[in-house]
Amino acid sequence: MIHLTVLRTFIAVLDHGSIIEASRNCGYSPAAVSRQMSALQARLGVRLFEPDGRGIRPRPIAEELAVGARRLLDECDQFDDYAKGLCTSQNVHSLVLV
């Protein structure tokens, strides 16, 4: 099954344009981010990034994948809100009725 944490890191790498900057924003070490991207590529069977000078450049397939990834992550956030709303209303009920 797909790992949401890896997907979030993937988006961070695209947004920041480098492994190091993404690692700073995700609370991971650069090594961890690099490994997550390697694992994602291995899982998909596709290279998402190419070397570019000292850094990396996303391949077109990476931008395409990001479209669906961003959407899925948004829906996960929506579910979290949905669940949180359900459960706080639940607690209000018990507060009132008990």
Next chain:
Amino acid sequence: MIHLTVLRTFIAVLDHGSIIEASRNCGYSPAAVSRQMSALQARLGVRLFEPDGRGIRPRPIAEELAVGARRLLDECDQFDDYAKGLCTSQNVHSLVLV
């Protein structure tokens, strides 16, 4: 962040009506399923199940949560298909063009 594996297990428990049956269908031990449900309840701050005879009975809040959970899991599956489709077409291109 929410764990998709736990969400899948949660749906399996609802579908099968017991920890043991869910565990058989998920490839987990009953203890693992029980712990996953305990962790989910702790995370949400809500009891999702109640004891019922020798088994458990989902509380109404569990069924409500399941609506959003099923939708999210479906969207994850759709993303997997989407990603797989992107990457196979990518591989076809490289097969043709290289």
Next chain:
DNA sequence: GTCTGTTACGTTAAACGTAATAATG
């Protein structure tokens, strides 16, 4: 020489299974 990404190595922490326990039918 500095900066970025990757890989090797050891460690840590989350999650598991087995087995023991409690409770119900």
Next chain:
DNA sequence: CATTATTACGTTTAACGTAACAGAC
């Protein structure tokens, strides 16, 4: 006594950080 769920215990394994390494400016 059989069945279900939970908890305790030890183990395994996935993922991490540090550090060493390789390539680009």
